[in-house]
Amino acid sequence: xLILLVIASGILLRxxxxxxAGMWLDxxxxxxxxxKPIKEILPFLVNHEPHPPLFYIILHVWLGFLGLIKISxxxxxxxxxxxxxxxxxxxxxxxxxxxxLLGSRLGMCALFLWAFASSEVIMAQEVR
Numbered sequence: 001x002l003i004l005l006v007i008a009s010g011i012l013l014r015x016x017x018x019x020x021a022g023m024w025l026d027x028x029x030x031x032x033x034x035x036k037p038i039k040e041i042l043p044f045l046v047n048h049e050p051h052p053p054l055f056y057i058i059l060h061v062w063l064g065f066l067g068l069i070k071i072s073x074x075x076x077x078x079x080x081x082x083x084x085x086x087x088x089x090x091x092x093x094x095x096x097x098x099x100x101l102l103g104s105r106l107g108m109c110a111l112f113l114w115a116f117a118s119s120e121v122i123m124a125q126e127v128r
Contacts, residue, residue, distance in 0.1 A: 002108070003095065003108065003111070006108075006111055006112050006115050007091050007092060007095070007111070007115065009115060009116070010088065010091050010111075010114075010115030010116065011088040011091065013115070013116065013121045014084045014087050014088045014121060014124045014125065015084055015088070017125070018076075018077040018080050018081065018084055018125055019075060019076040019077030019078075019080070021076075021125070022076070023076055023079075023127070024126065024128075026128055027079070027126060027127040027128060030055065030056065030059060030127055030128060031059065031063070031074075031079060031127060033045070033049070033056050034056045034057075034059035034060040034062075034063055035060070035063060036060075038057075038060060041053065041056055041057065041060060055128070058082070059079075059082075059127065062079075062082050063079075066078065079127050080125055080126065080127050083124060083125075083126065083127060083128075084124045084125055086124075087120065087123070087124030088124070091111065091114070091115055094110070094111060094114055095107060095108075095110075095111040098110035098111060
C-alpha cells in the first residue's frame with residue numbers, strides 16, 4: 001500500500017504545476033527545431049546541434065500527433081506532457097529494479113528518494 005502511495009505522489013508531483021513555469025530558451029529552441037519538417041530536422045541538427053536527434057524526433061512526432069506544428073503558441077503544459085508522462089511511467093519499473101538489486105527495504109527507499117527528488121521532478125517538467 002505504501003508503494004502505491006509513493007508512486008501516486010510521485011506521479012502527482014510530476015504533473016502538478018506542469019504549465020506554471022515559463023518556457024526556457026532551450027525548451028523553445030527544441031520546440032522550434034521539432035516544428036520543422038522531418039526532412040529538415042536531421043540536416044539542421046548535423047550542422048547546428050552536438051546532441052543526438054532522438055529528442056527532436058520524439059518531440060516532432062508529439063507535435064504532429066497533436067496537430068500543434070501549425071499553432072504558433074501551443075500551451076506549455078501540453079509540450080511538457082510526454083516528458084512528465086515518461087518520468088511518471090518510469091517510477092514503477094524503477095521500483096521493481098531497485099527492489100531486485102537492493103532488496104525490499106532499500107528498493108522502497110530508492111523509490112521514495114527518486115519519486116520526491118526535486119531535481120527529477122523539475123527535469124520531468126521540462127521540454128528537454
